[in-house]
Amino acid sequence: MHPRSKHWHLIGYVIVRRSDISDVHITRAMRGAGCWTDRRLIMAKVHMQVRSPLRLQGPRRRRLHCTRLENPDARNAFRCSLAEKLWGMELSLSSPENTMDQKWNSISAALHEAAAQTVGYKSKNHQDWFDENSETIHDLLKDMHRAHRATLKSPSSSSTRQQWQRIRRKIGRFSHQRTHR
Known part of the structure; x- marks a missing residue:
């Protein structure tokens, strides 16, 4: 209420999303401040549902330590390991019985195995x-x-x-x- 004109002015709001408006049960202007004031506290009772955090389903893939490939020795070791693995798979890749997906899966697995053997996986170094x-x-x-x-x-x-x-x-x-x- 304005002290001189005695007119009421709305200056307090409870802001919610339009989809959550049905969750606001009671909204009131509270009286009873400890000293005289022209303001009133706005109180709202809201029914909130907190979602549980999303968890990734399935096994987590570990990250390869690709920065080790900047070292020329590690890069050459990776090339040799990959060449060995692909050379061993050459017959199965050239077979017309295998579908394109099967060929891709075998190449991808060979690439990942070669990288895991030569550069290894990253480890998390969180220092407490x-x-x-x-x-x-x-x-x-x-x-x-x-x-x-x-x-x-x-x-x-x-x-x-x-x-x-x-x-x-x-x-x-x-x-x-x-x-x-």
């Missing part, structure tokens, strides 16, 4: 930087919380605020260095 440095991080966090409490006790003190900000930057640099190795 927090576990190996947990004591250091906990100490830094304790210092930061201590400096923050000191800043809250004396908000006009620039030295406590500067110390709190310095420790926050140090934690940020520390975590940035560990995640971007």
Whole structure:
């Protein structure tokens, strides 16, 4: 309600998709703020269904470590291995009994086997930087919380605020260095 004109104005909204509008059960303007105000809190009861995450069906294919083919020795080893595999399959590929799909599947399998033997598969190297440095991080966090409490006790003190900000930057640099190795 406008304080002088006493006219009501709608300034609070609950936004939902058109397909989900039937899931909004109750929408109300709530009274009872702790002090006088010309605003009211908008409350909505919504029936939400959270979908479970989609999981890929079937076996997962491992990724080949193709960057190893930049090395000339690995590239030559791959060529030799592939040539051996294709030479062994030459009779089955030239047979008119095999369909085009069967020929493609055998060539694809030979290519994948040769690559797996020579370059291998990629391995995920997720380093859990927090576990190996947990004591250091906990100490830094304790210092930061201590400096923050000191800043809250004396908000006009620039030295406590500067110390709190310095420790926050140090934690940020520390975590940035560990995640971007």
